[in-house]
Amino acid sequence: MATIKGDGVVGHNGKVNSMNLFHRVLDFEKYLGDPASLNARISFIRQLEDDENECFPELAVSHLHEWGLHKFYVPETLPGGHLSRIDEFLLLLRAVARRDLTVAIGHGKTFLGAVAVWVGASQNLQSRCAKLVLDKKPVSLGLTEVAHGSDLIGNACRIDSTALGKYTLHGEKWLINNATRSDALTVYANTSGRTGANAGTLVWVEKAKITGDYTCLPKELTHGIRGADISGIRFDGAAVQESDFIGAVGSGLDITLRSLQISRTLCCALSIGASDTALRAAFGFSKSRTLYGDVWINHPLTRKTLVEMFCRQLVAETLSLSAARLLHVIPAEMSLVSSVAKYLVPKTAEGIFKSSRALIGARSLLRETNFSFFQKFDRDNKLVGLFDGSSVVNLQAIVQQLRQLSIYGLEQIENYTNEDVDAELDKTLESVFCMHSALPALDFKALSLSNRGRDSVLQRFGKLLRRLDREMQQDGEVTALEEVITLGKRIQDAYVGLLDEVVVKSLGKDMRSPASFDAAKRYSDLYAAACCYYVWFYNRANSEIEFDPAFRNGQWLVVAFGQLVNSPPQCDSTGVFDWASRLYADQQAFSILPYETPFSPTFYM
């Protein structure tokens, strides 16, 4: 299997850090510059102007092209393509999202438009699509309709076959990002005349070839991303060729759902980018403001709120990175993790915004002062939980797998009570979660509509705990370890309890019952916790990457997940707070990965 290795470039401070693996991310961050500066390639002030005037951020987008971000929308297996690692791609998108979500969404849409082509189209169509993307042409995705939203099976847009291999496209797609600006779209249309899982087909539509047979709908005025092109397109019998079909006739739903596993994972970049900036704003405000005779950050409640926000940010990031790496290592399990991440990460980011609002107060709601960027981020961010499958849609996707996950999960837990049954699987987990491990090349063919009950992350969590237990007995020195293990055991108990409950109460059988949704939410929380445990476990002694000591000691896990279980173990959060403060002061991202960014802290003060 081909592997991609990080290269050993030394960081600009002379230290070897994780970003050597992602030197392109560092380079991109530097290229984009400090958004507080008007001269930066994406600047808060200029993006705010675009927002107020509802202008598409042309200039910022042209800078992304200039650097070559669009090349990452094309797999490296195609000539000119740069996409080789999803985790790297995720961090590139995050770099844009930290500065402006409208720009990220307006530009990143092209990947959403193209991904189905990479997943399901012929070699020929892939080359045509790649050519367009590499030529900096926007590509869009036409799934949703006025009357049906994200219900693809109920879609009304259709392809009629006329005579002798001729096809025409009819109907309307609505609330489509870049519907008007795009040169081409991937469109979901009914090809069978009936409804059902095999009724739809994805078709590649280049506007230049259907002149006169389509009409773009007017721009919708939106609450956030006011500068973006959110519009629609109506096809009036546009001629399409069979060679433009993505995959076989009737495979539209299948290809769409598998493509969404990739795009949903990448949507997380938008959330964690925006919440990074929200947290930075809250830190800056708290450090600069004096209230009731003391700097705001010295008030215990402020500190507690900041610590909680920081931990939530770490969890969201870790879950996002885990999903991105899982896509390389265990693609067959993406149906679960992509939904967990797309449900949990935007929700977490919204929670961070909410806490930031509470700390910042009136300035979070003003379109002036040097915090005016905050309200724009806040409005823009509210969209991320909606597109590419809302939280309800993603929870439903988890609900559908709940019974299998529980039945198989209980079996597996039973198996794993025998020690070390499967060393091979341990290696697999290590390559998912150890951040400097080489990743297998992407294999979109291996994506599957269902995990079939498999969940390598939670099903082997108990085993991880036993390893920890053993270590603790050998080495009494690691202070936080006992609390980390205690909490881990409670998480494992909660997991087993949930599986039992699903089986006993037949949750997931009635896929519409609120109790099933509640179970899916709990499953997601536990999944995120397990990911964080693994990432900590496989990196705490990592010498390739210079992780913060506060990451390594694991206390952040207890602060982050104490609420998940009854009677959480006691934990002092001072170390975690100091870690966050260091990151803020040293111009580092709020991230488990140590990486510098050009965000100057003084702007927020």
Add this chain to the structure above:
Amino acid sequence: MNVTEKNSALVFISPWGQKREVVNRFEDYLGSPNHIDSLISFEKSLDLDEQQCIPEHEYAALNKWGLCRYFVPERLDGNLRDFDEMVMLFRSIFRRDPAIAVGYGLSSFMACLPIWCSGSNVLQQRVARIINQGGVISVAFHEKDHGNDVLRNEFTAVPVESGFSLSGEKWLINNLSRAVGATVFAKTDDRIQGKNYSMFFLEKSNLDDGAHVDRIKTVGVRACHLSGWAAKNVDVSNDSLIGELGQGFEISGKAFQISRTVLPGMTVAIADTALRMAVDFLESRKLYGDQAIALPLVQRDVANVFVDLISADCLTLATARLAQVAPQELSLASAITKYWVPTTIGRCMDATSVLLGARHYLRKGKYGYFQKLMRDASVVSIVHASPGVCLGLIVQQLRQLSMYGQEKQAQYAGEDVDIAQESKLQSIFCLSDPLPAFDYEALSLNNRGRDIILQSFALVDRRLAQEELNQTTTEICELNKQISNAYDDLLADISEKLIGTDMRSPQWFDAAKRYSELYAAACCFYTWYYNRANGQIEFDAAFRSGEWLAGMLNTILQTGPIERDEYENITAYVRRCYQDNKTFLLMPIRYS
């Protein structure tokens, strides 16, 4: 009780009935917000919001109806008698357009309150005349660098021979451009903390001596005009002082208890409209072959919003009425209201935005109004003390509340009854009972440990337990037991663990949150208890039976999700209200 003659028969109209008539009359005057020809219409309001225009035409029409008179006490020739009536009247505007409600005159009302409470007779008469004639006055309270930390404000009023000389800058003042006067909070002394600020009433000529700072752009209530005001040696006369020199902190701290109580009560109507829009969408939407409102998950969400809404309704009517029955306890009630209600309404807005899906994000089309409501609600929630500030105010009273509360718990542990307390509760909670006139001088900065709501809970709960119980009332008794136990635990926690620790610590704030939740739960219980057999008000059977109450208590106590038959029943009720064009609140106002 009022007696009117109708068809030569005598018809008794309870105070509640009278209030309802006033509200209905006002609703008729306002017309349906769905029609562009109505005085306030969603379409026009959305336009005002987009254009950031001041709704002059709407303001004039509200003046013509006489709404401004509800800012002025009866004794000063105004129409303000009962705060619950004021709350319900202003809900009619809030459910149409919060920006108009805030811009029309809520800041005038805030500006007047220190004067109604502490101003001289002459000043009261003068300001009452201004307001009764439709004049607008502003509050200049906050400063850019100090936010809610008003005791560090820097704006000064230095005593000079003929009066005072004012210097400094005030920020986030509503309506200054339209104002004919303003209430100003200024430092008059450098010495004694808390006694070094005073309040002034400034005439337009004074305001013109200072500089108006540019309009401040906001996320919500975009039709309001916010700005700043900068003064440099602006001279004002001695009689512009409100109350005594050095009493500014105390005067405002008391007077604003009233506005902090009524404002959240009014904003409940924002969520009423949000829910109506969501239901409208769900009725017409088909998803996965089903009508969206038929989906169990959707029904549970709808029920959750309704339960939050009706709980906020109970709490806000209660505290508005408590102001008149037990004004010396308003310091606590107002802080709890201003913390708990915006938090709860915020949850309603979040939940309804999820129900509306992508529609909640659009600024045009049938549901394009929703995003405006959402933005307006977020601003209104922090106007006039944020939830966090209010929790801080509660924290300051917790020590006394726990000590006195434990005393009372011990006293009522036996078979004691307390007729005086219970009759007060009756007049607070029986919504059709008349209220005593509000005593503007009875307000206090501190409850001194008194809390009629939670401290009497054991008494009323015991009465219920002595009744013949059915399934629902049995459940309520069990939930009440949880409230009592949680209350006991909380008081014990405060006195045993918290007292003596840093009062800025998160534990104190958590205790204040828990106190507020129990307070809200108790208010919901009393509202049911004292009205379930009330023949003067047309409550729904599900309210009377206690079914809703069980939902409210379960939600507030977080005992678990709403059960299936309960969310189905509630959704059915919500759909009926929607179809009958009625509000979802306790006072079933029909939309015109």
